[in-house]
Amino acid sequence: MKRDRIEEIAELLDKRGKLSLEQLEEFFPNVSQMTLRRDLFQLEQEGRIIRVRGGAMSVKEVQKVSGEPYTKKTAIHTDEKIEIAQKAARLIDANTSLFIDGGTTAMYLAKEMPDINVHVFTNGLAVAIELAQKKNVNLTVVGGQVLKENLSTASPVAKAYFDNTNFELAIISASAFTIANGFSCASQIEADLLKITRKKAKFMYMMLDSSKIGKIMPYTFAHLEDIDVLITDDNFPAELNEEFAKHNIVVM
Amino acid sequence: MKRDRIEEIAELLDKRGKLSLEQLEEFFPNVSQMTLRRDLFQLEQEGRIIRVRGGAMSVKEVQKVSGEPYTKKTAIHTDEKIEIAQKAARLIDANTSLFIDGGTTAMYLAKEMPDINVHVFTNGLAVAIELAQKKNVNLTVVGGQVLKENLSTASPVAKAYFDNTNFELAIISASAFTIANGFSCASQIEADLLKITRKKAKFMYMMLDSSKIGKIMPYTFAHLEDIDVLITDDNFPAELNEEFAKHNIVVM
DNA sequence: CAAGCGTGTGTTAAAATACAACACACTACC
């Protein structure tokens, strides 16, 4: 009923940060726009969202915006990242063990992830907090020095952590990619950590939004031959397909 | 100039919380509405305001709106915890290394902490995210299994972490305290972690809000002789003073 | 069971707001 729908909207808004009325209409095709408007109005009354022209945004999102360094990044290419995260979420099976990195795309993955019985390792603080909401997810954070830019941890000691752990699958993201330089990121210890995960994981899925293609960051942590699946958005340039196919990478 | 006007708008918005375009036009009669729109647009880009239909509101205002009803419900004994956190924050000197635990009181401490050059170790995810905002704080998170109830980590492996690290001071909090049973908490691995910190830290400060006195939790991790300073609130029962004095504990 | 009431919803037209495009003024720099 009404209340259910309103709660659902609130949840959606929590996940996505903001939603346009148009998007909401897609989610709730069997009610009119006017009804959704009224729902938003009510949520605004309750102080849970802020209505902006064309839709609404969650209060939490606003607080983040002011939180500065980390979250500014989350604001860009949001749609692509959510798209990728949703695809990735569908690839996660119950009763497995996996590693998720600490990037912003990974945070959306954490939000989209089903609440199933899995064991997740992550080096992302935001990812961890998000996953801590899920009842059935067993969660371990890799400790270490905190990189403030992206709220992730990394440290040489992490290696010790991984010595006694195993995971089937690593779902990670890169800050940059070119065919020549592979997948790269901005921090050396993060790159080291990701290299280690490559060794421990049976499969490696890479999340890469198309805006990162053609860019280069200082530290390469993986090449094409290291990954099994590439999860990307609709703007992925077709001319790269061949190159990925050559390495038996599933692009989706 | 443009910049001046924009800053002035930002200030106004800070003071009033929100402003309609109409009101803005009154304040700036000699520029067009379009210009004011563009100014608001820019401020929005900078993440300093939120544009809403008909005008804009300051980010701070939004935080207030959500700050009131929500957080007060979430946490209990908030005032006492903030009081304790403020006291504790004053005890932290620059250029030291300290451990902070992952409790809710610790989170308030993280918020109250001055942005000075210290190295902080913590097992609290919320604490870490809070501290990540501070430019001068060097931050390390102890990894491990995440306890969802209080968003803290703990694991046997943490010991390995601490082997190569040192800190002057540990500021921790307990979930319960009695003279007979000492300081206790609800999780065994957390208790283990805190015991280890006791060994590594030169000084141990305990944050304990008075509501926890007289309660007992399953796992004791410290006794009176283990701590150096007790930070508590105004409701601390006077009859305990003597007992603490006996162990040379400074109560504040 | 019909009448009456409240709630939730949909439809429409009108109002309010925002945006895009272009034009102009002013400055700085060559």
Place this chain on the structure above:
DNA sequence: GGTAGTGTGTTGTATTTTAACACACGCTTG
């Protein structure tokens, strides 16, 4: 003097919001 860049104003158009009314449904009450 020309030219590029920035800031601004004007206009018309597009979009979004609101208001007002109408309908359907469930519930109570006579």
